[in-house]
Amino acid sequence: MNEIILIGGSTSKKDRIQQRERYKMPPIGLLALSSLLKMHGYKVNICDLYLEDFSRKEFVEYLQSLSKSPLMIGVSVYTESEQECLEICSIVKKAFNKTKVVMGGPQATFAYNKLMDNEYVDFIIRGEGESKIIPLLEHIKNPNSFPVQNVPGIAWKKEENGHRIINLTENAPMITNLDVLPFPDYEEWKLSMKNCxxxxxxxxxxxxxxxxxxxxxxxxxxxxxxxxxxxxxxxxxxxxxxxxxxxxxxxxxxxxxxxxxxxxxxxxxxxxxxxxxxxxxxxxxxxxxxxxxxxxxxxxxxxxxxxxxxxxxxxxxxxxxxxxxxxxxxxxxxxxxxxxxxxxxxxxxxxxxxxxxxxxxxxxxxxxxxxxxxxxxxxxxxxxxxxxxxxxxxxxxxxxxxxxxxxxxxxxxxxxxxxxxxxxxxxxxxxxxxxxxxxxxxxxxxxxxxxxxxxxxxxxxxxxxxxxxxxxx
Ligand code: SF4
Structure with missing residues (x-):
């Protein structure tokens, strides 16, 4: 089974508590991706860290309870959560060493160079995720028959003579007809739906x-x-x-x-x-x-x-x-x-x-x-x-x-x-x-x-x- 875990990164515990006390914005971008992935036959779990207070050990155990060996773990990152999200990438890569770790979201789009320099990040999706995630998974499953250059709008890296070289693929056009996208996957966000x-x-x-x-x-x-x-x-x-x-x-x-x-x-x-x-x-x-x-x-x-x-x-x-x-x-x-x-x-x-x-x-x-x-x-x-x-x-x-x-x-x-x-x-x-x-x-x-x-x-x-x-x- 091709299993995917999508993680919404958070910032400090204080910030998380404040978020929960106020109105909590669902991770709409992740919910949209989740629906699309399910349409293509993937099994998806969403872990919204704004709603959880895990210790590092509990976090790994929780992810392992979702999947023993996910094909990909996606982490959505905003400017203020960059540090925390890089920490998440390091934890998940150590727990699932065969899994590809992919970052997306605003900070990943604008600061891909800096984030890709991190050893635990494999790919970055720049801009809208819906037009890139399916080709990217195709590449992850079949790297030889579907080379990375075929995936639009991502950053990837290779090692050459001991140097890490960060590459970009061609930009993907913006999705013009948003009605072709499925409704966001609120079902996968049950815990939060309970909260609001x-x-x-x-x-x-x-x-x-x-x-x-x-x-x-x-x-x-x-x-x-x-x-x-x-x-x-x-x-x-x-x-x-x-x-x-x-x-x-x-x-x-x-x-x-x-x-x-x-x-x-x-x-x-x-x-x-x-x-x-x-x-x-x-x-x-x-x-x-x-x-x-x-x-x-x-x-x-x-x-x-x-x-x-x-x-x-x-x-x-x-x-x-x-x-x-x-x-x-x-x-x-x-x-x-x-x-x-x-x-x-x-x-x-x-x-x-x-x-x-x-x-x-x-x-x-x-x-x-x-x-x-x-x-x-x-x-x-x-x-x-x-x-x-x-x-x-x-x-x-x-x-x-x-x-x-x-x-x-x-x-x-x-x-x-x-x-x-x-x-x-x-x-x-x-x-x-x-x-x-x-x-x-x-x-x-x-x-x-x-x-x-x-x-x-x-x-x-x-x-x-x-x-x-x-x-x-
Ligand atoms: S660019 Fe548009 S969305 Fe941004 S602050 Fe101005 S009016 Fe609002």
Whole structure:
């Protein structure tokens, strides 16, 4: 039997516990691969380490209970879990010395050279896994009749004169018709379904037409927005509802509304099903994709919350980061969500290129006003040069001085880059104000403004949120 184990890597125990307490995102990429592999006759087991607390010995025993000699073990790796995932590769290679160890996921895609240099990693899948994994397994089973060069989009290595040489095969084209892929294999993720059985998590599109300099969406999934049809999305919802009887749906697409016609059709399907079952659902969107027509149909179909990546309240900073959004569009989107009683979950980033203490302070105040005036919820993160982003490729161009090289600290909570006018300590202080102090004091005390000035800025944001006359910021 051709047995495969797919492992979702995790980070620290503290991180795992926090993940379990909050909503837990299923390893959608692994679940998608699992379905595809099963279609091709492989036996698949998924081990999601965000949900487990194994000692090293227990981990090996658990894997051995799944398979005595798997053909392949795949490990999915993110930037912050790189160290842990390399440790996993070392453990599994020692426990199963004939098994091929394959890494995939965002960090594997962007840092394949570094990861392939590790003695325990045999192959790396770059980018989307679905178009590469079946040919790769064919090569693993029949290396002579199906040479590695026939497998698209992977990294592999050979030893020559005592040197390790890392090779890439030709890039694979992106999958254009996502409807040809099977539904993700939630069945294989039973334990987690038990943990969050009331939510179905879906990713129904890939790629983003925008190119924000801090985001890796474009380099990971391309600039063309590709999506499942509304019919495919609705069929998946009904299929899993019949099995799991969930109440809510979380669309984890980067931008669910990028194709409005499709989004409206999904909403219409949900409305048509409401006499049997109505779902609460949440999604992510850009603010400029919201208008009265779409928001009204979203509300009628059960949408309770939209995540907006607002990032900054400075037009100059928005332009510099390639967001292509006008400040007034942000206010308009927030007014519309308020009108239709949909809660916006707004995220902001501080320490972006060209920031100074005033722009950071304005963003913190705006994020706070959104919450205090009852317009939605806000979270603030710190600029992090994740691999695959423009700010990672070319930090000097954006005036970023990367002070922290240890990527296990790349987590949006830790200051990593300094700017000409902003130190790591300024970012630490700003982040601390937002996460710990803002309920006791109104003034972040970053830019030397008086309480009167802070009050005026807050009032201006409040007026603009309510659509009243404003002095402008
Ligand atoms: S931040 Fe959002 S809008 Fe910008 S590139 Fe990433 S996914 Fe697209």
């Amino acid at each position: 059985s009331h939510i179905l998590t879906m990713v129904t599109s890939r790629g983003c037409p925008s190119s924000c300099i801090f985001c890796s969406s474009k380099s990971l999934s391309g600039s063309k927005y590709r999506f499942n049809s509304s019919e495919w999305v609705f069929s998946m919802i009904i299929h899993f509802y019949k099995i799991y009887k969930f109440d809510s749906i979380a669309f984890f697409d980067d931008t669910l509304l990028a194709n409005k016609l499709r989004a409206k059709r999904i909403c219409k399907y949900l409305i048509s099903y409401a006499d049997k079952k109505s779902f609460n659902w949440v999604c992510k969107s850009r603010v400029d994709m919201i208008d009265e027509e779409i928001i009204s149909i979203m509300k009628n179909s059960g949408c309770g919350s939209i995540h907006f990546g607002i990032e900054s309240i400075s037009q100059k900073i928005l332009d510099r980061m390639g967001k292509r959004v006008k400040i007034e569009t942000i206010f308009k989107a927030l007014r519309l969500t308020k009108k239709y009683e949909i809660r916006p979950d707004c995220s902001f980033i501080i320490g972006l290129p060209d920031e100074n203490l005033e722009t950071i302070e304005d963003t913190l105040l705006f994020a706070d006003v959104i919450e205090k005036e009852g317009f939605g919820a806000s979270v603030v993160g710190i600029t992090t040069p994740f691999p695959g982003t423009e700010i990672c490729e070319n930090p000097e161009k954006f005036g970023l001085n990367i002070k922290v090289k240890d990527i296990s600290k790349y987590n949006l909570n830790t200051p990593i880059c300094e700017l000409e006018d902003v130190t790591l300590n300024d970012l630490r202080k700003a982040y601390f104000f937002f996460t710990h102090q803002r309920h006791e004091t109104n003034n972040p005390n970053l830019a030397g403004r008086t309480s009167e000035e802070i009050k005026k800025i807050r009032q201006d944001f409040t007026n603009r949120l309510k659509g009243e006359v404003s002095i402008g910021v």
